[in-house]
Amino acid sequence: MRELNLDRLRTLVVIAELGSFAAAARTLHLAPPTVSLHIAELEDRIGAPLLLRKRGQVRPTAIGDTLVARARRLLADADQLLDDVQRQVQGLSGRVRLGASTGALAHLLPQALEILGRQHPDIDVQVAVLTSHDTLAQLHNGTLDIGLVALPQTPVAGLAIQSWRRDPVMAFLPAGWPRPPSATPDWLAAQPLILNGAGTRLMQLTADWFAAAGHYPAPRIQLDYNDAIKSLVAAGYGAALLPHEATTPPADPRIAMLPLSPPLWRQLGIAHRDGDIERTTRHVLDVLWGLGPDQSGTKSAPELPATTLDCS
Structure with missing residues (x-):
């Protein structure tokens, strides 16, 4: 036996607690020879006696006492492990x-x-x-x-x-800018832009939207964090194209939103x-x-009206 067996350790702990091989056998529902075999295998593995038998009372040796103390912790950990795994199997944790x-x-x-x-x-x-x-x-x-x-x-x-959400991409711009009812590629291409980082799907969608109208604008800055982009928009640094979820809290009052024309969607x-x-x-x-538009996640978000959406 190369490793310590938990069943053998449990047998040792019960014998130490009850002071009897026979009582341990009854408690563990094992045959008395099996209990004796467990202890013999443990002593062979440890290389030293683990129990002293005197006047009908069984007590751990010094080495056995050390092993019993550690075994109690191991068995408690094993029981807790099984309980934790069972809770996960049941979906409780x-x-x-x-x-x-x-x-x-x-x-x-x-x-x-x-x-x-x-x-x-x-x-x-x-x-x-x-x-x-x-x-x-x-x-x-x-x-x-x-x-x-x-x-x-x-x-x-x-x-x-599987499809989950389909949210409109909106033009986010400083609220003080003069603006049309909707943002077209022609109008946005003439504005200073803050766009997502190269290699992101949103940047590819944005580039394709501009390219369909023959525009290839160079952004003032590219970032991968939408909230950082919105902060720059609020500071008047430029306009941005970002998805807008219906459940998003109201934006900074310094930011106005315009629907895109033609519309653009971010699909997740x-x-x-x-x-x-x-x-x-x-x-x-x-x-x-x-959190999808419906329980199947396939229903499209409603079309936005072609009017300015101001979050102030």
């Missing part, structure tokens, strides 16, 4: 690993975590800030459980990627591995689906 871009993290994910905290307070969601490409790669190799990704995406074997999807889904992961997915 556990860890869920989620990957998302900064666009989803700003407002959507905090809403989901607030709801989850009320419904399942013992589920811990660990969040990684990743591109959609990296999120899908980590889902595929098993280091993530859920991903919030930009759509469309090329199908990945073993992953389910939820990705997870195919097959059986752990209950803790399912609880998180259920909360996320509840």
Whole structure:
């Protein structure tokens, strides 16, 4: 026996507590020879006697007493481990690993975590800030459980990627700027711009929207954090094209929003591995689906009126 066996350790602890092989056998529902064999195997593994038998009373040796004390902690830890794992199997607690871009993290994910905290307070969601490409790669190799990704995406074997939200991209600009009823590529291309970083899906959508009208504007600055972009817009540094979720709190009163003409949409999807889904992961997915336009996550957001939307 190369490793210490928990069953053998439990036998030793019960004998030490009851002071009798026979009583331990009854308590553990084992045959007396099995109890004796457990102790013999432990003593062989340790290389020293663990129990003293005197006048019908069994007591641990000094070495046995040390082993009993440590064994109690090991057995308690093992029992707690089994309880924790069972709670996770039942969906009562556990860890869920989620990957998302900064666009989803700003407002959507905090809403989901607030709801989850009320419904399942013992589920811990660990969040990684990743591109959609990296999120899908980590889902595929098993280091993530859920991903919030930009759509469309090329199908990945073993992953389910479903539509979740379709939010309008709006023009965010300093409230003091003179502005038309809607923002066209011609008008925005003539303004100082603050855009998302190169390589992001939103930047690609924005570039394609401008290119369809023959414009290829160079931004004053590119950032990957939408809230930082909004701060620069509020300071009068330029205009930005950003998605606007219906549940987002009112923006800084120094910022006005215009619908785009033609309209542009930011689509997000939820990705997870195919097959059986752990209950803790399912609880998180259920909360996320509840933040979609409908329970299937496929209903489009309503068209916005072609009027200025001022958040002041």
